[in-house]
Amino acid sequence: MTRAWNRFWFAPEPTSTLALFRIAFGVVVLGWALSLMPDLAAFYGSSGIEPVAPAYDVPGIWTILAPLDSYAAAVALTVALAAAALCLIAGYRTRLASLIVFVGLISLERRSPGVFNSGDGLLRILALFLALAPAGASLSVDRWRTARDRFWEFPARAPWALRLMQVQLSVVYLGSVWEKLHGAPWTDGTAVSYAMQLQDFQRFAAPDLISHSMLVSSVMSYWTLAVELMIGILVWNRKARPVVLALGIGLHLGIDMTLRIGFFSAAILTAYIVFVSPAAAAGAVLAVRDRVRALTAARRVPHPA
Numbered sequence: 001m002t003r004a005w006n007r008f009w010f011a012p013e014p015t016s017t018l019a020l021f022r023i024a025f026g027v028v029v030l031g032w033a034l035s036l037m038p039d040l041a042a043f044y045g046s047s048g049i050e051p052v053a054p055a056y057d058v059p060g061i062w063t064i065l066a067p068l069d070s071y072a073a074a075v076a077l078t079v080a081l082a083a084a085a086l087c088l089i090a091g092y093r094t095r096l097a098s099l100i101v102f103v104g105l106i107s108l109e110r111r112s113p114g115v116f117n118s119g120d121g122l123l124r125i126l127a128l129f130l131a132l133a134p135a136g137a138s139l140s141v142d143r144w145r146t147a148r149d150r151f152w153e154f155p156a157r158a159p160w161a162l163r164l165m166q167v168q169l170s171v172v173y174l175g176s177v178w179e180k181l182h183g184a185p186w187t188d189g190t191a192v193s194y195a196m197q198l199q200d201f202q203r204f205a206a207p208d209l210i211s212h213s214m215l216v217s218s219v220m221s222y223w224t225l226a227v228e229l230m231i232g233i234l235v236w237n238r239k240a241r242p243v244v245l246a247l248g249i250g251l252h253l254g255i256d257m258t259l260r261i262g263f264f265s266a267a268i269l270t271a272y273i274v275f276v277s278p279a280a281a282a283g284a285v286l287a288v289r290d291r292v293r294a295l296t297a298a299r300r301v302p303h304p305a
Helices: 002-010 016-044 071-090 094-111 118-132 141-146 160-180 191-196 214-234 241-258 264-275 278-300
Strands: none
Touching: 002 160, 016 071, 016 094, 016 118, 016 160, 016 264, 016 278, 071 094, 094 118, 118 160, 118 264, 160 214, 160 264, 191 214, 214 241, 241 264
16 A cells, blocks of 8 residues: 555656646636736726725635735736746746746635636646646756757656646545535536526526426436546546546536636646646657648748749
């Protein structure tokens, strides 16, 4: 058991998966910051919906926008967050960029908690784990600066921070199922029907035949519970993993197509990358590299007159 524990958390493995996750996560955070900018005055301004930072009774909850509670500070922090996200994508000063992203996300979300959801909370948790990981070890500017001749290699590192992300994703789904099983709309099969009728969240209005059908709602509600339970447990099985993650992708794309829920689906689907095997991640990266090189070489070949 001790050997298995140490192997799971600390046996070095290639950092290709971590590199892909870092890039995708940086893209999501950049989109998050850019989408927030037009609404900064409404969320953080003196005449906004929450002009004063909330007072938390729980010890340990903090935001740097409490002592620096101003619209200008919120703008500066959002700009810094977007810049740090770009650094994450490029892999420049990766650990520092991850810390800035974590501080920026947690500070903006806790300054006006009423405008964010659980997907935003997942982003800040993943940002913390990314700051603890050797995320700049491969496919990054940091790698280019220190080992240019071995840029396309993926040095092995202890994966414990990546494992924390994997555990977090599993816990998200298992916790979701547990909470839903304690809610009457999920146990009686009406939850999806209620969700489809929330006009403030509708991206597209579902036909009444679907949104008001007890049969359709029951099937979709119970199917959602089943998929979440399967992901939470079977994602740890290598053979079942592709199937349950594919089901999860379909589930979240369906949710995102019908409901406006911010970056919830983007955060979840980005977290799926942490379950891609290092070999598959490295193969995908090198395949793209070879394809780009082939296209570049073809363009350089002179055509006969």
